Amino acid sequence: MTGIKEVKFTDNALEVQFINGTSITYEDCWLRDHCRCSTCYHADTFQRAQHILDIPESKIVDVNSTESQVVLTWDDKHQSRYDSDFLIKFDYNSFKEGQRLKPVLWHGKAVNKKIARIPVEAFLNSKEGTVKAFQSLLDYGVVLIEGVPPTLEATEKVCIALGGVQHTIFGGMWQFTSKAVHADTAYTNLPLATHNDNTYFTEAAGLQILHCIEHSEGTGGETVLVDGFYGASRLKADFPQDYDFLTTFELEAEYIEEGHHHKYSAPVIQIDSKSKDVKQIRFNVYDRAPMAFSSSSECRSYYRSLKHLARYYQDPENQWQFKLQPGIVMAMDNFRVLHGRTGFTGKRVLCGSYVARSDWLDKARSLRLIQ
Ligand SMILES: [Fe+2]
Ligand SMILES: [Zn+2]
Structure with a gap:
């Protein structure tokens, strides 16, 4: 597990510093879309529960974090929780790298x-x-x-x-x-x-x-x-x-x-x-x-x-x-x-x-x- 060291939020984004030194900035639209609560996400089918047009364009008003979790409160009072293990997966470069196939070229x-x-x-x-x-x-x-x-x-x-x-x-x-x-x-x-x-x-x-x-x-x-x-x-x-x-x-x-x-x-x-x-x-x-x-x-x-x-x-x-x-x-x-x-x-x-x-x-x- 890679824990969270520090979080900061600005007008429209959340910056998370992880203990391993990685720092990732998440846009508020991404965070709201990736809320894993039961209203926003069906954990049993791994599918989003809301149409993209129904996801509110809301602002972050409060952030609480522990080493293992971030809890956001939105301006419409909705709360979203994200595990640190979930968040760290979305570092752009390692995310893309992880999806690359690595064929071993051969000849003859x-x-x-x-x-x-x-x-x-x-x-x-x-x-x-x-x-x-x-x-x-x-x-x-x-x-x-x-x-x-x-x-x-x-x-x-x-x-x-x-x-x-x-x-x-x-x-x-x-x-x-x-x-x-x-x-x-x-x-x-x-x-x-x-x-x-x-x-x-x-x-x-x-x-x-x-x-x-x-x-x-x-x-x-x-x-x-x-x-x-x-x-x-x-x-x-x-x-x-x-x-x-x-x-x-x-x-x-x-x-x-x-x-x-x-x-x-x-x-x-x-x-x-x-x-x-x-x-x-x-x-x-x-x-x-x-x-x-x-x-x-x-x-x-x-x-x-x-x-x-x-x-x-x-x-x-x-x-x-x-x-x-x-x-x-x-x-x-x-x-x-x-x-x-x-x-x-x-x-x-x-x-x-x-x-x-x-x-x-x-x-x-x-x-x-x-x-
Ligand atoms: Fe053939
Ligand atoms: Zn939610």
């Missing part, structure tokens, strides 16, 4: 030794196994769950435990062979360069989960992964102009099949406006829509910067290539890690699903791995 096959491989029983039935899986997704964007029976049903249990099956036009849990059921190259036996899925959705899938449940009478079909954040960091260092372009220029992507036309525009590299951290890569050369440009320089910047970024993603030195065997369920962060595969022969049966980003982060947050 060495990541193979770092990511978690968790027996399915441990993943489904122990907190330790679950924590390890989500930590691996947060750190490296990849986790392998091993010993899964090669069936759709067993794979579904893993998908549910990772946050729940996300339904899209491709279904919920899906299973396919190389026989085309959608107008997409994924449903062929051709090689696929590394890419992110769903660049044409307003929100791309959070996790991509793949389980190769059969590959017989043939070769190839190796999985290729590359860290999209690492490529972006290289672009930033080597070609800062191109990095800036790809963080602002809205690239249009689309998906067309009978009865469907998805389309979405957004930067290829999405960054957090405050921290400048990369928060999403949407890189898919196949799903780019035909586009018009506002100027010749914009058009040329587009091709130059996209090719520069693509070179990192296509460089075998940066990629991790491996054969997914039946029994191994791979989950990867589609906002970060790009996936592809080598061409193949024979009968290859895959199953899996997507998990919405909100849903897997919900699991990670409930496990207290993120804020």
Whole structure:
């Protein structure tokens, strides 16, 4: 616990000095909005109880404090209490810092030794196994769950435990062979360069989960992964102009099949406006829509910067290539890690699903791995 040393109030704010040396100023509008009394806040649902327009614009008339609490009296006689543990959380810089994700960038096959491989029983039935899986997704964007029976049903249990099956036009849990059921190259036996899925959705899938449940009478079909954040960091260092372009220029992507036309525009590299951290890569050369440009320089910047970024993603030195065997369920962060595969022969049966980003982060947050 960090106790309160001293409080001061001015016309419209309260300054709190904590014993640990931190000093934070709270505006009166913030304080009234954050009153935790039962009129202002439902403690059982963690929701505010009043509409923002119904919160009075009042003035602080009195302050009492102890080491553990501040009690404010307002000019409409309302009283608000705030625990010191509650107040100290809202130091702006540490608040923002606490919410940052801290991905560990990787390149090449060495990541193979770092990511978690968790027996399915441990993943489904122990907190330790679950924590390890989500930590691996947060750190490296990849986790392998091993010993899964090669069936759709067993794979579904893993998908549910990772946050729940996300339904899209491709279904919920899906299973396919190389026989085309959608107008997409994924449903062929051709090689696929590394890419992110769903660049044409307003929100791309959070996790991509793949389980190769059969590959017989043939070769190839190796999985290729590359860290999209690492490529972006290289672009930033080597070609800062191109990095800036790809963080602002809205690239249009689309998906067309009978009865469907998805389309979405957004930067290829999405960054957090405050921290400048990369928060999403949407890189898919196949799903780019035909586009018009506002100027010749914009058009040329587009091709130059996209090719520069693509070179990192296509460089075998940066990629991790491996054969997914039946029994191994791979989950990867589609906002970060790009996936592809080598061409193949024979009968290859895959199953899996997507998990919405909100849903897997919900699991990670409930496990207290993120804020
Ligand atoms: Fe894909
Ligand atoms: Zn209140």
